[in-house]
Amino acid sequence: xxxxxxxxxxxxxxxxxxxxxxxxxxxxxxxxxxxxxxxxxxxxxxxxxxxxxxxxxxxxxxxxxxxxxxxxxxxxxxxxxxxxxxxxxxxxxxxxxxxxxxxxxxxxxxxxxxxxxxxxxxxxxxxxxxxxxxxxxxxxxxxxxxxxxxxxxxxxxxxxxxxxxxxxxxxxxxxxxxxxxxxxxxxxxxxxxxxxxxxxxxxxxxxxxxxxxxxxxxxxxxxxxxxxxxxxxxxxxxxxxxxxxxxxxxxxxxxxxxxxxxxxxxxxxxxxxx
Amino acid sequence: xxxxxxxxxxxxxxxxxxxxxxxxxxxxxxxxxxxxxxxxxxxxxxxxxxxxxxxxxxxxxxxxxxxxxxxxxxxxxxxxxxxxxxxxxxxxxxxxxxxxxxxxxxxxxxxxxxxxxxxxxxxxxxxxxxxxxxxxxxxxxxxxxxxxxxxxxxxxxxxxxxxxxxxxxxxxxxxxxxxxxxxxxxxxxxxxxxxxxxxxxxxxxxxxxxxxxxxxxxxxxxxxxxxxxxxxxxxxxxxxxxxxxxxxxxxxxxxx
Numbered sequence: 025x026x027x028x029x030x031x032x033x034x035x036x037x038x039x040x041x042x043x044x045x046x047x048x049x050x051x052x053x054x055x056x057x058x059x060x061x062x063x064x065x066x067x068x069x070x071x072x073x074x075x076x077x078x079x080x081x082x083x084x085x086x087x088x089x090x091x092x093x094x095x096x097x098x099x100x101x102x103x104x105x106x107x108x109x110x111x112x113x114x115x116x117x118x119x120x121x122x123x124x125x126x127x128x129x130x131x132x133x134x135x136x137x138x139x140x141x142x143x144x145x146x147x148x149x150x151x152x153x154x155x156x157x158x159x160x161x162x163x164x165x166x167x168x169x170x171x172x173x174x175x176x177x178x179x180x181x182x183x184x185x186x187x188x189x190x191x192x193x194x195x196x197x198x199x200x201x202x203x204x205x206x207x208x209x210x211x212x213x214x215x216x217x218x219x220x221x222x223x224x225x226x227x228x229x230x231x232x233x234x235x236x237x238x239x240x241x242x243x244x245x246x247x248x249x250x251x252x253x254x255x256x257x258x259x260x261x262x263x264x265x266x267x268x269x270x271x272x273x274x275x276x277x278x279x280x281x282x283x284x285x286x287x288x289x290x291x292x293x294x295x296x297x298x
Numbered sequence: 299x300x301x302x303x304x305x306x307x308x309x310x311x312x313x314x315x316x317x318x319x320x321x322x323x324x325x326x327x328x329x330x331x332x333x334x335x336x337x338x339x340x341x342x343x344x345x346x347x348x349x350x351x352x353x354x355x356x357x358x359x360x361x362x363x364x365x366x367x368x369x370x371x372x373x374x375x376x377x378x379x380x381x382x383x384x385x386x387x388x389x390x391x392x393x394x395x396x397x398x399x400x401x402x403x404x405x406x407x408x409x410x411x412x413x414x415x416x417x418x419x420x421x422x423x424x425x426x427x428x429x430x431x432x433x434x435x436x437x438x439x440x441x442x443x444x445x446x447x448x449x450x451x452x453x454x455x456x457x458x459x460x461x462x463x464x465x466x467x468x469x470x471x472x473x474x475x476x477x478x479x480x481x482x483x484x485x486x487x488x489x490x491x492x493x494x495x496x497x498x499x500x501x502x503x504x505x506x507x508x509x510x511x512x513x514x515x516x517x518x519x520x521x522x523x524x525x526x527x528x529x530x531x532x533x534x535x536x537x538x539x540x541x542x543x544x545x546x547x548x549x550x551x552x553x554x
Binding site for chain 1: 449450452453454455456457458459460463467468471472547548549550
């Protein structure tokens with residue numbers, strides 16, 4: 025799926041974002057430029073609090089860059105839209121709707137023009153794909169964390185976005201569930217095909233899932249390095265045993281750790297005063 | 299299943315039996331003047347007498363209607379006002395001190411003014427109950443609404459929802475629990491204020507009944523009145539809780 029990098033789906037062009045705080049101007053993202061092509065799976069990795077989520081939320085349309093432009097299909101992003109699905113770390117599953125109602129929430133919206141006859145069919149498809157058929161009429165309070173995140177993914181997929189933005193989607197899950205979710209995501213992507221931007225702080229997750237990895241510096245976020253992941257899809261867990269995987273992991277981990285140290289150095293005066 | 303229902307019922311009944319026993323015990327202990335405490339069976343007899351011959355049902359009806367109307371009107375206004383205050387932060391900074399000022403005033407303190415402006419008719423009592431339930435409701439509403447996370451709105455936006463759709467399909471469902479809580483709190487406050495509102499020269503109603511009885515030192519009538527207020531409040535609250543449970547099955551709650 026990373027074989028035909030032809031159409032530019034999303035573009036960051038000299039994007040910077042800063043906030044006015046009582047303590048002065050806080051620069052969060054600093055002059056970031058890169059393109060995401062159709063079919064890419066981009067993982068953005070960097071120390072926590074570095075501004076990677078901010079990058080995603082500019083593309084999602086929740087925040088506007090202070091300078092520069094974020095383009096989607098050649099047009100500046102003006103706000104959130106159904107062509108850019110978002111999976112949040114906190115799931116964002118609607119607790120007052122059943123599993124099935126959650127999935128059909130997007131299908132029933134005017135903007136998506138889904139005929140009533142197809143709604144049920146799409147719903148059933150994603151219920152089955154995400155292994156939630158037995159829970160169709162349950163409320164989210166009865167679901168585990170992994171199931172809630174599967175539901176969030178099903179709901180995002182149901183409106184057929186061309187682009188999927190994922191903000192540390194598996195961050196709150198235990199290691200076993202996390203691994204299952206990664207494999208499920210790969211399986212679903214193989215059958216549904218999507219362009220993805222994944223925000224993560226896990227080096228293994230980035231390498232295992234992504235076709236390209238954007239390593240970001242400590243705040244303000246700049247691009248430190250963009251790395252092509254040389255493994256073909258479909259992938260499975262045996263990939264993680266390969267020596268190339270280990271080499272790449274050491275390289276990226278070193279990059280991230282050096283940024284982490286830089287970040288600690290930035291914060292040192294504050295942490296000493298505690 | 300049936301056994302557990304019976305056990306829950308017995309468990310709920312136990313404190314009442316205890317209270318009645320304690321009531322008798324206080325009377326028989328000899329520490330208090332027996333003529334100041336009518337016995338439970340005397341109160342029960344009085345209850346039957348009032349019910350059959352003195353139109354107790356009409357008093358209950360008059361009071362319940364006042365509370366019901368007062369709470370309905372109060373909440374009808376409190377819901378949109380509380381919603382706006384909770385939703386728009388600037389509105390809150392602007393209205394907060396004002397609301398807290400009026401909320402702190404006990405409705406009883408306003409009775410003299412209410413008499414001056416609204417007379418001693420039904421309207422006057424409604425005004426007091428409206429006042430009490432509005433300020434109780436508005437606080438609950440705006441505290442609740444201001445805690446709604448923007449996450450669900452963002453999710454709806456990314457799925458393609460428009461402004462109206464977000465309001466109808468996200469904000470309203472998230473507001474319903476707070477409306478129900480506001481109703482419950484307002485109902486409690488309104489019952490507490492009822493007697494005060496019926497002090498305004500009411501002819502009928504449980505508060506008026508208690509007030510008249512105190513003039514003639516009819517302690518058993520006072521007891522009947524108080525117990526009736528408590529029971530009706532309990533029934534109304536139970537009904538409201540049933541409705542809440544039905545509407546809010548989705549909420550994460552510890553179920554005992």
